[in-house]
Amino acid sequence: MLDTPASLLERLCHRPEEQYWEQFVVLFTPLLSRWGNRLGVPATDTEDLLQEVFTTLFRKLPEFRYDPSKSFRAWLWTVFHRHTIAWRKRQTRNLPLSVKQLEALGGTANGYTDFDAFPVVGRPLMLMGFDLQPIDLGRVGQISQIALDSFELDLDHDRRIPVIPSLAVDIDDGGWLNVNADSVAAGMAGALEAESVLFLTDTPGVLKDRHDPLSRLPKLTVAECKELIATGVIDGGMIPKVEACFEALTAGAKRAVILDGRNPHSLLAEFLGEPGGTEVVP
Numbered sequence: 541m542l543d544t545p546a547s548l549l550e551r552l553c554h555r556p557e558e559q560y561w562e563q564f565v566v567l568f569t570p571l572l573s574r575w576g577n578r579l580g581v582p583a584t585d586t587e588d589l590l591q592e593v594f595t596t597l598f599r600k601l602p603e604f605r606y607d608p609s610k611s612f613r614a615w616l617w618t619v620f621h622r623h624t625i626a627w628r629k630r631q632t633r634n635l636p637l638s639v640k641q642l643e644a645l646g647g648t649a650n651g652y653t654d655f656d657a658f659p660v661v662g663r664p665l666m667l668m669g670f671d672l673q674p675i676d677l678g679r680v681g682q683i684s685q686i687a688l689d690s691f692e693l694d695l696d697h698d699r700r701i702p703v704i705p706s707l708a709v710d711i712d713d714g715g716w717l718n719v720n721a722d723s724v725a726a727g728m729a730g731a732l733e734a735e736s737v738l739f740l741t742d743t744p745g746v747l748k749d750r751h752d753p754l755s756r757l758p759k760l761t762v763a764e765c766k767e768l769i770a771t772g773v774i775d776g777g778m779i780p781k782v783e784a785c786f787e788a789l790t791a792g793a794k795r796a797v798i799l800d801g802r803n804p805h806s807l808l809a810e811f812l813g814e815p816g817g818t819e820v821v822p
Contacts, residue, residue, distance in 0.1 A: 561598065564597075565594060568616070569590060571613075572590050572593060572616075572620055573586055573590070575617070575620055575624075576589060576590070576620075576624065577678075577679075578713050578715060579621075579624050579713070579714070579715040579716075581624060581627065582679075585627065589623060589624065589627050592623050592627075593619060593620055593623050596619055596623065597616075597619065600619065638651065638703050639651045639703055642701055642703070647701050648699065648700045648701065649700055649701040649702070649703055650700040650701070650702055650703065651703045652691075652702060652703065652704050652705070653705075655709055655714065657691075658687075658707070658708075658709050659686055659687050659688060659691040659704065659728065660683060660685075660686060660687075660704065660707065660708040660709065660719070660724055660727065660728075661683070661684055661685040661686070661687060661708055661709050661711050662681035662682055662683045662684050662685075662708030662709070662710060662711065662717045662719055663681055663682060663684045663710070663711055663712065663717075664676070664677070664679075664680070664681050664710065664712070664717065665677055665680045665681050665682045665717075679715065679716060679717055679718055680717065680718050680719075681708050681710065681717025681718065681719050682708075682719060682723070683708055683719055683723055683724065683727045684708075684711060685711070686727050686728060686730075686731035688731055688732070691728075704724060704728065706718065706719055706720065706721035706723075706724050707719060707724075708724075720780075720784075722739060722780065722781065722784035722787075723784060723787060725737060725739065725784065725788070726784045726785075726787035726788035726791060726793070726796075727787070727788075727791060729788045729791070729792075729793040729796075730787070730788050730789075730790070730791020730792040730793050731791065731792065732792075732793075733792040733793065733794070734788075734792075734793045734794065735793075735794050735795070736793070736794065736795050736796070736797060736810075737785075737788045737793045737795075737796045737797070738796075738797050738799055738807065738810060739781055739784055739785065739796065739797070739798050739799065740799050740800075740801030740806070741777075741778070741781055741798055741799070741800065741801055742800070742801060742802055743778070743800060744756045744800045744816075744817065745757065745758070745798050745799070745800065745816075745817040745818035746760060746765075746768070746774060746778060746782065746798060746818040748773060750775075750776075756817075756818065757818055758815055758817075758818060758819065759818070759819045759820075759821065760818060760819070760820055760821075761820075761821055761822065762785075762786055762789065762820065762821075762822055765782050765785070765786070765820060769782065778798075781798055782798070782820065784796075785798065785820040786820075789820070789821070789822050795819060795820070795821050796819070796820045796821075797810060797817050797818065797819050797820070798817050798818045798820070799816060799817035800816070800817060803816075
């Protein structure tokens with residue numbers, strides 16, 4: 541536990557000299573870095589975020605009045621958390637670009653970036669090491685829950701196209717977790733009990749011969765897919781795509797389709813009922 545030196549705070553409040561600020565920065569940088577890591581701030585962005593926080597503290601501390609009966613750490617956490625929220629908003633500015641692109645094509649879209657309305661909830665993903673001890677992968681997670689309240693309002697009332705980044709809100713600490721994009725799509729499709737979930741890849745679909753694009757298998761059951769995985773017909777990067785189909789079907793989607801994302805009209809063809817890609821059914 542880090543103790544706040546009252547004498548240092550008193551000096552900063554009354555005489556904010558450079559030497560005292562240097563002591564303050566050295567003392568609190570490790571704590572703020574840990575807070576940033578807990579809230580999902582990448583190490584590459586931590587230095588810039590802390591610089592912003594310390595700049596604010598330089599302005600605010602002369603107004604701060606130290607009270608031994610109250611927690612300085614709680615006040616510091618409030619300042620830090622507000623800056624972290626602002627940082628997140630800056631990081632998600634690229635998402636509205638996708639929204640604008642969809643709207644430029646005639647659609648109405650909504651980008652999900654706020655914690656309170658974000659539909660995907662997860663937990664940190666831990667892998668077992670060779671020593672049978674869990675390996676912490678940092679801010680990498682797996683989906684544990686889909687919260688549809690705000691999401692369904694958009695679909696039912698505004699008919700907006702939802703744009704959801706491949707993230708999840710950590711159920712334990714409320715920070716961001718990076719999750720697999722196909723898993724997000726599978727989880728959302730299952731929770732909505734969607735008629736179809738479409739996965740885009742860089743092949744025509746599941747191929748009987750990976751070197752022959754004309755050997756596409758148009759329709760497979762889950763059992764047939766598992767057999768093809770066992771025999772090596774489905775391998776490499778196609779395995780996680782097919783497993784995402786399994787996830788979606790298990791969660792409640794009616795069908796899953798793997799489409800060739802290189803074809804600019806593959807989605808349109810699917811919507812028009814024209815065969816393409818590989819359909820996976822229970």
